[in-house]
Amino acid sequence: MKLQQAIDRVPLLGSLESRYFFSAPFIGLVVFLCYLTWLSSATTPVVKGPVAGYRSFLEPTFLVRLRFVFNAVGIMNSGYHKFKNTSFIVRRMDTDLTILAPKYLEELRKSGLDALNATHANIHNVLGDYTNLTEMKHNDHFIKAITHCLNPNINEFMKHIQDEVNYSFKVDMPKFEGDEWKSVDIHILLKRIISRVSCRIMLGFPYCRNETMVEITESHTICIFGVTLILRRFPPILHPLVALLIPQRWRMWRNIRETKKMTQDILDDYKVMKASGEARPKTLLTWMVDNAKPHQESLHSLVSTQLAVTVAAVYTSSQVTSHLLVFLATKPQYIAELRQEIAETNSDMENIDHSKLQKMEACLSETLRINPPQTNSPQRRAMREIKLRDGVIIPKGALVAFPATPLSMDPAIYQDPTQFMPFRKENLSVPATTPGKSKLAFGWGVQACPGRFFATKEIKVVTAKLLMKYDIELAPESSSIRRCYDIEDLRILNPSIRLRMRLRGSNTE
Ligand code: HEM
Incomplete structure (x- = not known):
């Protein structure tokens, strides 16, 4: 009754009967308008500056935010080239993000956790x-x-x-007969190899051979991304409800439960080993247990930490290795050079000396330049208001990033930037692990990726072994399809890409 009276007072609505207001189309329209209103509103403080991505002054904000989902790199590029040397804003669906001008990189190199914090940005x-x-x-x-x-x-x-890696090659590689070529899903294969290695450094032998743990390591990041990418499409008020309905989140909790069970068993074994004076394996988990402060000792805390490393380590390394192999498969001239380098510096393929593989490292640097896993990096959250030397203010709570991909694809910095040209001077003279002002795939400054030294070695060993053992080429059905997709700032190799592989040495052509 009250609703009808309120409606009667609104001139146009008053002429409508109340049943229209409870009809599905009307409720749908109201929900849709609320959604557009949320999409149009900015939610995070930003640095003062122009906004990138509007095709005209008439384009509504909700459309710009929707376009950012699949055209983030295009919008970042247009902002970078239009507002060079000025910071600009991009509108993500869930938030506004300030893209800081590259001139601030030097000033912010040492910015610590109390000022611009990477972990808080990632958690957001x-x-x-x-x-x-x-x-x-x-x-x-x-x-x-x-x-x-x-x-x-x-x-x-x-x-x-x-x-x-040797074990994974034995158990995870498809079985090849003679000189037959096989189509291989390179994503799945590399995710498995990298997950096994991650389990080994985290848990040690023999725990790393637990197949459930390997599957959890493999799937956990995808679960986290799934939850994130779905929830970002909804206003925060709906998150508690929507989160209940996301299958990846059910899987995530299952992973956590299973990891707890297995970690408890491992911790029990450690206790026995410790009591009997037996040497325990040196792993990330033993280090965490031995160095835990009171709030880090609980099983939940140890497992959360363990899975946080997994999220940082597995997807990044397996994607980059996949991109590298796809580049090489399409540029066989580099495969020949890499094989020569590996053969000249290594006699034992079961124990590859990664330190001598400079050309391989150059190929990795070039892959990270063209296809970094995160296209706007590094990202930081302002923990307090920060005044830059030129007076620009980063407000407390702002989410800021640097334009990694526009910089590494800038023709003023790199000649023919879209071309995979691994033996560029900058790739051969600077290690892949050293961040540069146009080389931000591993982040920047004191908070740059701590796992990058391990990641480059791991990728070099896996790639060297693959190249020496197998011939690889792009599967014909993959040659004409798009190589990668960008979903907001994540770059993903097209999951339909396949490589053809065969055992080397059995080549009869
Ligand atoms: C090619 C592979 C990898 C790439 C491209 C990569 C990239 C990155 C980037 C861009 C950051 C943010 C740095 C910043 O904000 O300045 C980061 C942080 C991090 N990475 Fe890596 N990473 C890789 C592999 C790894 C591996 C193998 C590990 C673990 C062994 C690891 C552990 C971490 C951790 C713990 C952080 C800090 C996250 C935080 O502060 O919240 N990463 N990585």
């Missing part, structure tokens, strides 16, 4: 409350395990990594 991006990653805000164990345990002992870890 993956909606940490719904992906069990919020805890990382107060738990930096997932970074310290890498910087304090993995990096200083990398040579010791490499022996285990080689062993795990």
Whole structure:
């Protein structure tokens, strides 16, 4: 009754009967208008600056946000070239993001966790409350395990990594007969190899051979991305409801439950080993247990940390290795050069010396330049208001990023930037792990990727082994299809791409 009276007071609506207001089309229209209103409103503080991406002043904001989902790189490029040397804003569906001008890179190189914080930006991006990653805000164990345990002992870890790669080649490679070519789903294969290696450094032998754990390692990042990409399409008020309906989130919780069970068993074994004076394997997990502060000791905390490393390590490394192999498959001249380099510097293919593979490293640098897993990187969250030297203010709470892909594809910086030309001077003279002002795939400054030293070695070993053991080429059905997709700032190799592979040495042509 009250609703009808209120409606009667609105001039145009008053002439309509109340049954129209409860009809599906009317409710649908109201929901749609609310959705557009949410899409049009900015949610995060931004640095003052122009907004990129509008095709005309008439284009509504909700359309610009929708276009950013599949054309983020196009919008970033247009902003970068139009507003050079000025920071600009891009409108993501869930938030506004300030793209800082590259001139600020030097000034912000040392910016610490209390000023511009990478972890807080990542947690915001993956909606940490719904992906069990919020805890990382107060738990930096997932970074310290890498910087304090993995990096200083990398040579010791490499022996285990080689062993795990060799094992994976035995059990995960398709079986080849004679000189037959086989079509191989390179994403699945590489995800499996990289997941095994990640399990090995995290849990050690023999726990890493638990197939359930390997599957969890493989699937967890995809679950997190699935939840994130779906939830970002909805206003925060609906997140608690929508989150309940996302299958990837059910899988995510199953992964967490299973990981807890297995980690508890491993921790029990460690206790027994410790009590009996037996040497425990040196792994990220043992380091985390031995160095846990009181708030990091619980099983939940250890498992969250473990899975946070997985999220950072597996998808990135397997995507980059896949991109690298696809580039090589289409440019066989480089395969010949790489094989020569591997053969000249290595006699034992079960134990590859990655340190001598400079041309391989150049190919990896070029792959990261063209196809970084994240196209606007590094990203940071402003923990407080920051005044830059020229007076520009980054407000507290702002989400800021640098334009990684526009910089690495800028013809003023790189000649023929779209071409895969691995032996460029800059690739041969600077290690892949050293970030540069137009080389931001591993991030920048004091918060750059801590796993990059391990990642490059791992990728080089896996690629060298593949190239020496197999002939590879692009499958004919993949030659005319699009190589990769951008979903917001994630670059993904087209999952339909296949490589053809066959055993080397059996070539009868
Ligand atoms: C080719 C592979 C990889 C790429 C391209 C990559 C890229 C990145 C980037 C861009 C960042 C953000 C850095 C910044 O904000 O300045 C990052 C952070 C990080 N990466 Fe990597 N990464 C890779 C492999 C790995 C591996 C193998 C590990 C673990 C062993 C790892 C662990 C981490 C961690 C723990 C962080 C910090 C995340 C945070 O602060 O929230 N990454 N990575």
